[in-house]
Amino acid sequence: MCHAQSTIAPRISLVVPVYKVQGYLRACLDSILEQSFTDFEIVAIDDRSPDACGRILDEYAARDPRVRPIHLEENKGIGKARDLGALEARGDYIFFLDSDDTLAPNALQAVADRLDLTDDPDILLLNHVRTYWTNRVQASAAGELLAAGGTEVFTALERPEYLTMFAVVWNRVYRREFYVGNEFTFTDGIYEDALMVYKTMLTAERIACLEQVCVEYRQRRQGNSMRTPGQKHFGIFEQYARLFTFLDERPHLAPVRDLLFERMVSHFLFTLVREDRVLPKDRADFFKRSSQQYKRLKPAGFKKPEGVTGLRFELLERGSYSAYTAVQLAGSTRGKLRKRAAKTKTALGRKAYDQLYRMHMRRPIDENLAVYSAYWDRGVACNPAAIYNKAKELAPHIRGVWVVRPSEVENVPKGVDYVVTRSPRYWEVMARAKYLVNNVNFGNEIVKRPGQIHLQTHHGTPLKQMGIDQQRFPAAAKNMSFHKMLERVDRWDYSLSSNQHSTEIWERVYPCAFENVDSGYPRNDVYFEATGQDVARIRAELGIAEGQTALLYCPTVRDYQKGFVPRLDLERLCAELGPDFVVLVRAHYFYGADPQLQALQERGLIKDVSKYPVVEDLCLAADALITDYSSIMFDYACLDRPIISYVDDWEVYSKARGVYFDLLSQKPGQTPGATATSEDELIEVFRSGAWNDERATALRAAFRERFVQYDDGHAAERAVRTVFLGQESTPAVIPLDERTPAPAAAPRLVSGSDLVGA
Known part of the structure; x- marks a missing residue:
């Protein structure tokens, strides 16, 4: 029924x-x-x-x-x-x-x-x-x-x-x-x-x-x-005392008293041995309290269970904690002890640097030292770079040192202190720095000491599935060890977020004990700080002619493909758009230099900006963004300029990588603007003017309301005050309708009728 x-x-x-x-x-x-x-x-x-x-x-x-x-x-x-x-x-x-x-x-x-x-x-x-x-x-x-x-x-x-x-x-x-x-x-x-x-x-x-x-x-x-773990687990004694008071008041329940007594004692013993409940220093006291309650509430004629369980009951009744611990120790196999010792050794490192690293970890933590890294030591970039610069202003007593791989040394800005990965000084700063700031994870060999503070800044808002959610997608997970990943995440003290969507995702897919900081992404501060003069300067440096509409094309990496595979006939796109448009192409940093892009640039058809060091400058220069699943769409939304989603492989990508929402749904808060699933559709988006019409503008507004939640130009300040200065996360986030992003440079946005062949 x-x-x-x-x-x-x-x-x-x-x-x-x-x-x-x-x-x-x-x-x-x-x-x-x-x-x-x-x-x-x-x-x-x-x-x-x-x-x-x-x-x-x-x-x-x-x-x-x-x-x-x-x-x-x-x-x-x-x-x-x-x-x-x-x-x-x-x-x-x-x-x-x-x-x-x-x-x-x-x-x-x-x-x-x-x-x-x-x-x-x-x-x-x-x-x-x-x-x-x-x-x-x-x-x-x-x-x-x-x-x-x-x-x-x-x-x-x-x-x-x-x-x-x-x-x-x-x-x-x-x-x-x-x-x-x-x-x-x-x-x-x-x-x-x-x-x-x-x-x-x-x-x-x-x-x-x-x-x-x-x-x-x-x-x-x-x-x-x-x-x-903690003293609150001692509350178990009062709860069971109340239960037996309840039984005392109801004599007709005597037939189940033995059963409930056995359940109580088993619960005490279960709780006692759990490392996540009773701290080692409290176990003797917990055992004593358990023994006292055992003797006080034991039913007349109670028969202990058989075997080892019965022995533990007997030792609890006798109140012999030393005998009890001996039984517990005997129950631990030598293999477990060897495994624990091996794990400790692994955590401290087994290579030549082991002794050096150990030595530095015995030295005091330097309370005024911060170590920064970004994109697996690829240089001074992203959220860590914005925090580094803001810390120099708000917390000048804290010295910043960057970790860079050998190939990136020549690109380190003048005046920035750095160490090369796995050099002798690297082990020193990693062992002694008070603050560790990264937009990915430091290597498995790094041990977070008590007293160190780890700030995870992340480097994007998740559309594709992340963390433990990737377990369901073999193409994304590949040979990833999720246990090792979570051991690295266990080092986090703080996790930055730019919107509530990210906060919820990070908390669930990285199930560890960090604190969320809903500050916004520091790298996006520039979108609210830059002026029209800054935009004009960047465009001039990139060679964008005055009056041209600049389109930034940023496709992301495909887990199911090897190497950079162009998804667009860029030569055809440029021909269809005509000379009033210029296309800036940025391949994902996972890929090296692409000869096809270089050839198109040499012919003057595109501008290959794959190696341009500051992606935020490219966004400031662009009048519109063409992308697929890249998190750059969420950052670019700060600028309130058109975003076109070109996703010719949505069915394959969404099944191979997994996504958190349907980019093609045309639902407010999911689709940032015009969409295209084929090259012809993309060209038509520009030919018809759909890339910047009222519908695209309305979709972008809803997308910004959901994802440009905390980005307002003050994210770096909130992060520095929270993490480095121990202050409240201030200033308060400015309401979205009161923020003023950097202006676009083009004097007019080209309509469909201006395109070649329209």
């Missing part, structure tokens, strides 16, 4: 507490809103999340009335957020879903069908899978147990084995009248799920099962509060 959607009382209320999950929240909401079953509401509690979660909720609510955001004025914690959501829920059933998890397809329909079939039980137990950043999916241990339940309805005393299920509230749904009527509320602190699960299970008069997978439980590599 399918329930029709109702504005009065939906069948299911999904209560979603939201806090610091901006990289995952959209996936969670989409997984609910795309369900085949539609009679639900989403009660989303923004628990004063400091990131963009609140704005994301409001965005979804504006599109779908089933999304009901509630914004708290102060952070209450997940338990209290759930309590509020349960009180606000209007549905027949409450489904607590964590905001970094997702629903499996057709999950709600399966839930609704089973509720109907079992005549509305108090609790319906659900199946789940664990999903990992490696794309591994692990079935739950409860599958067979849930399948065995069939369509029976029972109590926990009748079927106590169901108390052994993973004790979390999101793998079950609650009848709202049962839940609210019994005034269930979450307690403060973590491990609140276990207490709630046992209390509700032991109170319910009718429990049913559903073996179908409903929840995709995301095992986050970083950021999960349960996996952050």
Whole structure:
């Protein structure tokens, strides 16, 4: 039986507490809103999340009335957020879903069908899978147990084995009248799920099962509060103490006391050995507290488990931490110890530089030294260069040193201090610098010392899939080790972003413990600082004649191809455009000099600017941009000039590389302007004037609103103040409609009728 959607009382209320999950929240909401079953509401509690979660909720609510955001004025914690959501829920059933998890397809329909079939039980137990950043999916241990339940309805005393299920509230749904009527509320602190699960299970008069997978439980590599070590994990003792008080008040529950005691002790021992929960310095104290609670709550006649588990129970009861650690150590194989030693040795390096690097790492960190690198040591460029220059102004006490490869030494600007990669001084500055600034990652051999600060600036806004998302695309991943990649990302302290889209993507595809800095891209400051005189000077240096319309053509690299493969007959394009246009061609830096481009330049048909050192100057000089999937489109959008997307291989590229949105959709916020999928279409775009008509202008405005979010000419200052000076990220971002980008130089933009043959 399918329930029709109702504005009065939906069948299911999904209560979603939201806090610091901006990289995952959209996936969670989409997984609910795309369900085949539609009679639900989403009660989303923004628990004063400091990131963009609140704005994301409001965005979804504006599109779908089933999304009901509630914004708290102060952070209450997940338990209290759930309590509020349960009180606000209007549905027949409450489904607590964590905001970094997702629903499996057709999950709600399966839930609704089973509720109907079992005549509305108090609790319906659900199946789940664990999903990992490696794309591994692990079935739950409860599958067979849930399948065995069939369509029976029972109590926990009748079927106590169901108390052994993973004790979390999101793998079950609650009848709202049962839940609210019994005034269930979450307690403060973590491990609140276990207490709630046992209390509700032991109170319910009718429990049913559903073996179908409903929840995709995301095992986050970083950021999960349960996996952050500290004293808060001692809260587990109070939660279980409350459970046994609950049992004491209900003598009829005595038959399950032994089972719950064993569950409690197993939970203590599990928590004790987890490095991401109890710190080594706290383990003896944690063991002592566990032992005290063991002795105080042990049921009369309790029988310990068999084998090694029973031995651990016995040692805990005796309170012998030294004996317990000896048993744990004996359980560790020599192979694990050898592996750990080998890993440490690898981290410090195994080559000739090892001893030198070690020596420098024993010296104090130089608090006034910053090391910069860009594009795998290709020279002074991009966001690191803009930060370097701004730091000289705002933090002159910090000396900047650039890392460059030997082939780029001759291109280092005069007066800039540099070291050559893997030279003796390189190891010194890498070991001693307080600040490490890069738009890619430093090599695997670099060890980040305690006290060093790593700023990742990135070098583009992601259209193509990045980070761990590349695992699904062999052409992009090739021989990449994603474990090694994430070990490098673990060094980041700060990650710069130029828009909310990037912030969300970086947080999800690089699941590590860095802090986002929504500053804008420092390299784009020049687009708001440059004057008309600057633009005229650059155009003159490039040889662009006065009155010519300059088109900058920047195709990106194709992972599925080797070498530079021209996607345009540039000779034909130039002939069709005529002498009023000049085409500047910039091949991707992954490719070397291209003889075809050089030949066309020698004939005076194009200007090959592939080796021009400053791409921002090329953008300032150009009246319009022709590109495909290159992130240059997002930077060029700062200038509010026409962008033409020439994507003749969209189907192949999007499947081979993966993309985050459809560049050809013509939807506001996805397409930056006119589009073409063939050479003929591209020529027609210019012949018809579509490259700069009202529609293209409207699309560009929406694209700028989404992606030119933080770029306003002050990004470098915000980055320097945040990272180097420890100040607030100031100045505040200027509203988009109040920013003035550098003017285009051409006195007029050529219309279609001006083209040759029009």
